[in-house]
Amino acid sequence: MSETNADDIDAADGTAEQADSGTANEAIMEATYRALRTHGAADLSVQAIADEFDKSKSLIFYHYDSREDLLSSFLAYLLENFKNRVAASEITDPVTQLDGLIDSLLYGPDDNESFQIAMLELRSQAPFNEAYRDQFRRNRAYVHRLTARVIDCGIDDGVFAPVDPDYIATLLLTMIDGARLQLVVLGDETILDTTRAAIDDRLDETLFAEQTPSD
């Protein structure tokens, strides 16, 4: 980790571009995003990132200790962005909320595929890189908690059957991961809709099941 990364981003709070000190990191993060989309992650050179904004490659090494530091900071930046987006979304009833969450995880949150490809590349490097792995764990833990909490709310409200929220959340995220993997790797455009249907089937049988204890 460098001296100047995640904390600045935390402070920037998603609506940066006002403080002079925050701008550089923000600009680098945005350049990284663009570079990942166009080059992928595996053969993404630091030069390629530098080309995406108006400063030099050296500046990147001035702000970040290494390419690895830069990329894991980028993952942290993504998580913060996602958190902010979630925090900004309106709170509705659990059914709508769960529905929206599934949709955004399955189809979004980033509308374009090339970025998802890059994220998969980074994920495939997680086993060799503790910083990446930790970031992905954090990310996953956050989304898992979020999902479980929505389910829990639904149970409390009586609109969902009393299931194990953790178990259902795990199951949902596993299916979503599998679907996105297949979309990205094989380019199978049908898989998202099929999976969405399968998830709905599944939820109908568990969350929305009539409570008929057969014992």
Place this chain on the structure above:
Amino acid sequence: MSETNADDIDAADGTAEQADSGTANEAIMEATYRALRTHGAADLSVQAIADEFDKSKSLIFYHYDSREDLLSSFLAYLLENFKNRVAASEITDPVTQLDGLIDSLLYGPDDNESFQIAMLELRSQAPFNEAYRDQFRRNRAYVHRLTARVIDCGIDDGVFAPVDPDYIATLLLTMIDGARLQLVVLGDETILDTTRAAIDDRLDETLFAEQTPSD
């Protein structure tokens, strides 16, 4: 593609090491397998593969046009191996067969994790490499057909409810993919058992459901 790859492997039929011409390719494939396990796929140099057997790096370029050709041939080799293993397995009742298939896809077929990591790395390169992508598509198509066929048999035998075999197969493979991804990326050892349980739940509700048409 080089002049000398998949067809030789086809002919070798999994039990090579007898013909002089087949030995080289077979040896390279095995060296590739070992090298992938120890180095991963992303920073796997041709030299690293050469180090895994007793011949020189140049020989690899003599047999394969490029690193890419070598790796996509390796994917083809893997599929052939898997086919042979499936062909060699005993044919039992659909229930046992489906059960074994799920287990081998989820926990196996290669007992060690480092190889699965390498395969994920290769998959993450599929979007940039048509040869890889085609191989993975072939692979997926084969496993899908295999799964669907087993389910179909079960339906014919009357032990499974009349479901859509394609749909169930897609669903199974998606969950299995998602679980393996999480295992490999996050090192979550619990996910396989959880997913296995979820699959069993799911199959209980569909394949083994009592036929009670409520209409």
Place this chain on the structure above:
DNA sequence: ACTGGTTAACTAGATAGTTAGTGAGTGAGA
């Protein structure tokens, strides 16, 4: 003599990270 398998040595290109420096601003002391 010719072919197929095999090799050492080399080329060419890429890239992470370093170095040594520039220049604009800032604050303290005279």
Place this chain on the structure above:
DNA sequence: TCTCACTCACTAACTATCTAGTTAACCAGT
């Protein structure tokens, strides 16, 4: 107010290393 010391953001140019792929040649068997 001037200026000296110092720092921060920033850069061009360089180094060191790695690696895919090539070349030219060697050798054993036929």
